[in-house]
Amino acid sequence: MRMQCKCGEILSNSMAPNDIQLRVYTDREWDDIINMGEIDSINIPHPKIDVWRCPKCERVYVFEYGNHKAIKVYKLEE
Incomplete structure (x- = not known):
């Protein structure tokens, strides 16, 4: 996917790895993953x-x- 930021910068997650896309899990999601086992x-x-x-x-x-x-x-903000 590709998009333009409001500042004009082009953002893309098409390359892996990249510095644009962050992997963010809630604590509950991460707990579920940890409890999956291996x-x-x-x-x-x-x-x-x-x-x-x-x-x-x-x-x-x-x-x-x-x-x-x-x-x-x-x-x-700052």
Whole structure:
């Protein structure tokens, strides 16, 4: 996926690894993953929330997993 940040920077998660997309799990999601037993990169589910951070202005975009439209946008105050 690709999008333009409000500051003009082009953000993309098409390359892996990348510095745009963050893996953010709630404590409950992470607890469920830990309790699955044997963990490897194949059976770790995607988080329910997808988070992107702009490297230029540091805005944070929050998406519901699989949705291409941000549900929240955060901008640093200071």
